[in-house]
Amino acid sequence: MTDTPPSSQAIPTGFAQMFVEAVPQLKALGVTFEALENGRAVVRLPYDEKLVGFPDTGVIAGGAIYTLMDSVAGISVFAALGAYMPMATLDLRIDYLKPATPHQDIFGEARCYKLTRKVAFVRGRAHHGDPERPIAHITGTFFIDRPQKTPQQTPEPA
Amino acid sequence: MLMPELKRVLKGEAHALPITSIPYAQFLGLALHRADDGRLLLAMPYSETLIGSPKPPRLHGGTIGALLEFAGSIAVTRAAHEEAGIALGSFPKPIGITIEYMRGGAPQDIFASAEVLRLGRRVANVTAKAWQEDDSRINAAATMHFLMPDAQA
Structure with a gap:
């Protein structure tokens, strides 16, 4: 994922x-x-x-990875917006590329690669530390509930 | 592998049973219900730990996704057992899941049911939906496909 983020603003990591x-x-x-x-x-x-x-293999449930990825996708949208705004997942697709390895932590990473006024497009992946060996891949869209803009304000960038 | 809870509910020994044989299902608090018409429902009773957005409180979309995934995987296991007479050697593994969210999950119980569209030897295609008070007001819907495990040896 080498896309340029749609916004250079950053929300504080805090x-x-x-x-x-x-x-x-x-x-x-x-x-x-x-x-x-x-x-x-x-x-x-x-x-x-x-x-x-x-339970037969000790592999983490897909649903836990799904929740992790939904969350990190949302955080990447906050990052692209440069602010907290209420938003809702419109859809999220996950592909489970291979089973997670038992007893290993799972990292979820995501990037918002396109932001429009009302919709954010995100992709991301889950891995055990090496992003080039992903366990799962996600794509998702989020609806952004922005405060109403008055007409005088600057139009949004494409 | 028919989960013991599923086996008991299908046999009619119980109408509702919490799933305790799978740690993550227990973590979510999932329970199997068998409706009078034979339909299987999966319930996720409300718990504060399921909240994903504190203000206003909404169920985490991921937990609704997990509920739908479990409902799908249980439907495949049941279909293999009842329609194909196959006892699967393990739980079906999800390959891909797409979930559309239509309504935020209110802080209350949520239910899911799933339908197997095609039970293949290698892949099963499933849809599932989740709702709260009214099953015509859907919170989320899923399409998913599972890799069919080998039959129990």
């Missing part, structure tokens, strides 16, 4: 960290904030027995 800590489901999963740089957001899901979806 905000992204606070966001991760304030979401009860992320707290329950044990998700931690890792990084926010150049429009790319990274979070980490520590391996935990309670998240196992395949």
Whole structure:
């Protein structure tokens, strides 16, 4: 993912960290904030027995990875917006490229590669530390509930 | 591998059972319900830990996705068992899932049901939907495909 982020503004990493800590489901999963740089957001899901979806192999449930990726995708949109705005996932597709390795943490990273006034387009991947060996890939669109603009204000960039 | 909870609900030994044989299902608090018409529902009772957006409180879209994925995987297991007479050797593994979100999840119980569109030998195609108070007011809908596990040896 080498795309140029649609906005050079950056929300403080402190905000992204606070966001991760304030979401009860992320707290329950044990998700931690890792990084926010150049429009790319990274979070980490520590391996935990309670998240196992395949008891015969100890592999983490797809749903836990899905939740991780939905969250990091949202954070990448905040980063592209340069501000917190209410938003909603319109759709999210995940491809499970290979099973996660038991007892290894999972990193989720995402980048908003296109931002329009009302819709953000994101892609991302999950991996065990090497982004070139992904476990899962996601694409998603998010609806942005921006405050109403008055007509005098500058038009949005393409 | 028929989950013990699914086996019991299909046999009619219970109408509703929490899923305790899969840690992540237990983490989400999922429970299987069998409706009078035979339809299987998967319930995710409300818990504060499921919240993904504190103000206003909304269920995390990811947990709704996880609910739909489980509903799909259970539907495939059931279809293999009841329609094809196959006891799968393991849980079907999801290949790809696309979820459309139509309404935010209110802080209350949410339910899902899934339909197997095609049960192949290698791949199963499934749709699923999730709703709260009214099953005609859908919160999210999923299309997904699963890799069929080998039959139990």
